[in-house]
Amino acid sequence: MMLTKAYVLLCMATSIFPAPVSTSKFYGAKPIDSVWEVTVDAPIECRIEHMIPNYGIATFTSHASKKSNLYFELEMLRPMGKTADVVLLSMPPVWMPGEPSEYLDRLHFFKQFDGYIHGKTAWSILAELEKGRFPTFSFHEWKNRDKRVDVALSAVSFQLPYTEFSGCISRLLPYSFEDIAFTTLHYQDSSANLNKSSMRKLSQIAEFIRYSPDIDLVFLATYTDTHGARSANQRMSEVRSRKLEEYFMSLGLPNDRIEVKSFGERRPIAENKSPIGRNKNRRVVISLGRSMS
Template structure:
């Protein structure tokens, strides 16, 4: 370990005089893992600067972000590197492209591809490095070290395994299809609804469901409206059977009035036989009263 530290010192001593480098001493390196069902974070604090962390949200791959206590480097772009370790001669740095430095606590978020390559590099003994050059020629370099990374990454993977399948942006709305003229939920529809249900149970702030039933134009308008109502009821019954209160659900049915695609062929008509499901966060004082309304031929249109 001492030889590695001396090798690091020799590398940094060879940097230009105007270079400003931030990194934590080898003996003080630590990685922390935090998270829940919605997000996992793998972080290395950087002495006198802030931290570098990998963040993985439910339903997504990880990104890498650099956080600063205050704005120590200017704006513009910086180069992101998976830098070779000084004690492994003959290996070059891997340039992962540029990142845009912003203001505030989080200086940038990398792409998912960049983060994946940084993680691979850390497993191979490489260091994530952010190198920024200012207009006056000053170079700032922020470096994380791979010390103790393997154990921390194993803990991080344990957190990732518990993430929900999707995050709120991905799960908040869905179109539930109905084959033929049916009104029953098939296996695919139930699987989609189960993901939404799991998210609601994990996040109590997501506490309201909007259901809008639709049909194609195959039958007459009264028949189509009734089909759209019964499809919306089938979805509502699924949620109620799984612990969601009817007071948390608003149900509307529209018949053939709002097609997703022109009813000109079988494929388009299949798209229009659906229930649109939308999850919402509603404050208790704003909770809408339960209702079931039709958008055609009723006094209370949606």
């Protein structure tokens, strides 16, 4: 969508700190006050934050996942009082004379919510900061349509924290909580040991839990096939349950956050006449619960 000529000229004339005119309000950190800080650096989440004086906090976040992801949030001290369109511009700093402003996107910020952006536009904002430019959100003040509000992210002191943030993203686990929240693993025949592929999956679950203090429940349900006596199968199911319970406790989870059920040969999910069917029935179902922050 094209901006009006008058608006473009106004934007091009705006430097880091626009001249104080009655028709606009500007929020942005002065160079001496511009701070970017990596506040979370973990294999399941990376976060970098920037304080905008008298306005709020800008945050970029990326989470462990199979896919590359980036989320931006403009946390406002006073959230939008009215749902409104917001123009996203890339503004040149004063030390880039002659550089034009650039239109990036038109967004929609919702009443009483912080500004939230994800995907390509979030990556674009990060890229503009890396180039030393100032991504700026411009919109009409909801109380007074004659006044424009400009909220800028400062690129001053951005590079070193950005390098740290990028390093964190490169170390994120390649799977998310949703990928492991409900998992079925399988056992070797007549054994309390998982097969090789299930052991690898269990290691992934363990690695995620090590970095996730918000995991508040691990539910384990073990099952056997019908090969052998029913009582022996029940005992095997209980041995498997105890072994897994001890394993999750070794990760630091307290016993009251681990719930165990041993079903033996009850509740089969396949027929027990073939090796394939018996392998499906020799299983443990692991369900994870996560507290909402």
